[in-house]
Structures are given as structure tokens and as C-alpha cells.
Amino acid sequence: MSTASIEGQGRPAAMQYEIDRDDPWVPLCRVDDIPRLGARRVQRVAGSPVALFRLADDRVHALLDRCPHRGGPLSQGLVFGDRVSCPLHGWTISLVDGAAAAPDVGRTAHYDVRVEAGLVHLLRSDLDAEDPAPGEACLESACGAGACR
């Protein structure tokens, strides 16, 4: 069973979407439920939260809500262009692929997103997944193996 809940200021009304158990995509919220140039957290049962980010042009991206530096909550960062600035030490992370901008080195997990009829979907397999193993989400992270977890 996929289980996820969505968090954030001005939390949307209870999600009551039809969920097709055979569909690998799970509807989570409306695009409009995510503040433009802001984020919402999707709480997962087995893994750390996923952050949904909405860009100025309404594209939506999803990253593990954990900075590759020391695990800061990216959902609380400042979104600009297609990047987010981590609220803890200011690393800049690409919302397109989760990579830290040079000179910093590292990557957080990026998840596929589908928007259909104004609804944001994530893959059931991503919602049910546990966190990536240390190093899986990082590319020679400057924080050292596993220190970002």
C-alpha cells in the first residue's frame, strides 16, 4: 500500500482523489496547492520526506528533502529559477537533477513527477521506497561518505 501525506503552510483540503491501485502514479495534490516558487513536503512511511517544488512557470520538481551537504531541509529553502538554496549553509541545488552547483559537489535524489489535469503525481514505487543507501544519492559528496545522512 502506498502511503504518503502532504505537509505545508495552508495545507490543502483533505486529499480525496480516486486512487487506481493498478496505476503506478499516485495523485498527491493540485499544482495550485504548492506555492509558486515554494515547496510542500510529502511525508513517506518508509523513507525521508520528498519535497515538491513549484517554479515560476508552474513546472513541478521533486527532490528528497535532504541537502547533500548536511541534510538540511531543502523544502524550507529559497527557490529561484530552477534551483533552491539550502536554508542551512546556502548550497545551491538544481531542482532539475538534484545536483549541487559548483564549487560544491554532491547530489540529492530527484524523482519523476507527472502533472495531469492539474494534479501532481509521484510514482508509487518512489513513495514506497526507503531512503537511498549512503552514497547512492551523492556523487563524491564534499560531506564525506554518509555524513550527509
Ligand code: FES
Ligand atoms: S546542509 Fe545544506 S548547505 Fe549545508
